[in-house]
Amino acid sequence: MSKQMPPEYYQCLEELQAIDFVLVELNLYLNTHPTDLEAIKQFNETAQKSMQLKHNFEQQFGPLMNFGRSYSSYPWDWDDTPWPWQV
């Protein structure tokens, strides 16, 4: 049996999914409400929070994005399992 992800992986992942979901919602909302200043502020703050969470996540569990949007360790670890549909 190959490696299994620790419980912290699922915890960190869900935290990230939650923050990024707020960004999806605010983004879709702002597309039709471009002058809602409060929502824009919240969007920018949440984007910053998301970047921090992603940084922490990648330190522990490897790259989240391809094509240079994340750094690799040695050896190349972008294509390591598990993929999202496997976890």
Place this chain on the structure above:
Amino acid sequence: MYYYEKKLQYPVRVSTCNPMLAKFLIEQYGGADGELAAALRYMNQRYTIPDKVIGVLNDIATEEFSHLEMIATMVYKLTKDASPEQMKAAGLGDHYANHDRALFYHDASGVPWTAAYIQAKGDPIADLYEDIAAEEKARATYQWLIDMSDDPDLNDALKFLREREIVHSLRFREAVEIIKDDRNTKKIFKLG
């Protein structure tokens, strides 16, 4: 261009090996009102829709691809190690004969996906009304899937996807309001 992010939009869990549910769920993968149809419809309509609402189509299309991946994950997990006998008993014998356990873009009855499911009329009202209808039909499909499923973990993710159809529908309705607003027309006249 597109980047891939190695995570699902929402956690997908299934409780049991249940190829029968996979057979039903594939409706939202390669069916007429499924996620592939939605993603490709909006992604293609964005080129000719008025600039004010391109973002609405672009971003909802992008989210639909994440939903396609969630549906695929459900189907994959529900059939992963199912035996040919289990596949057969679930009504997936004809699928197995052609595809083994591979996913394929067809609906619950095995009809392959076709571009005839989607339209790009070039008229913004016609296109946005189709998009609103598509969201309501996808919502209805999720309802019937939830009705048939007795898998609580699966239903959790299906309820999420149903709610997303509601939010998308609202955004498309807002896009219609923006498109039809008389004030926009006046502004263009002044500038011209």
Place this chain on the structure above:
Amino acid sequence: MSDANIGKEDYMHSQFKYWKPYVSPFDPCKPILVKSYSTPPQLYMNFQPIGLAQFQSPIQALKHGTLWPQLYSPYPDPHKGVKPK
């Protein structure tokens, strides 16, 4: 975001509607006496007002599938089986 809810709730609409279909004495399946259908919030909102109250936490929003409680639509009908008025 603050709870200050600028977008006023004009009225609370029901998320499900009920109707009683005609029942023939020759219908072979056990008749469903009351049928229902879903009428979610987007049908009534049409354009989301600015400043709607949000769920308390990102996790809560994720779990509901929306950032705004007023856009949330339950399914199946939580009152299923309860006799409609």
